[in-house]
Amino acid sequence: MVRRSMDELDRAIMEALSVDARTSNRRLAAQLDVTEGTVRARIKRMEDEGQIHITALTNIDLLRNPTLVYIWIEVERSEQSDSVARQLAAVPEIGFVGKMLGRFDLLAITLVQNNAELADFLHRNVSGVKGVRRTECSLGVKFVKHDYRMSRIVHSEQVSEG
Known part of the structure; x- marks a missing residue:
């Protein structure tokens, strides 16, 4: 194509x-x-x-108690990063997965309604993924600005053949 x-x-x-x-x-x-x-x-x-x-797109401003969760993930071995990232990307509730530079290897982002839902989500979908050494969460509790268009696709100007 x-x-x-x-x-x-x-x-x-x-x-x-x-x-x-x-x-x-x-x-x-x-x-x-x-x-x-x-x-x-x-x-x-x-x-x-x-x-x-x-x-x-879901307008998170209209959710009852949205908590934006940043899940910072450290993998056991660096060569496992791609595999862990693909497995996390396959989880429907995760809206973003990225390979990171710095203290953690990966970042996954999701929305939850409460701490119990977060704990269940982490145990069910993240901690059990082969290659995950540990996780740490940061919670977004008040949204000052949310522009849904930030997820808009940005394209390069190159023509590719495939």
């Missing part, structure tokens, strides 16, 4: 959808001064090539 780099029109469509993914193709076409078919084809191509993924 040849993945094309995004041009100005692709970026304009992506930007509009990042504000409101339910905007109709007709409205986008009118805003961007192109045909509806062009918008539809561009969105389909970007989805097919994995450049965008349109989905619904």
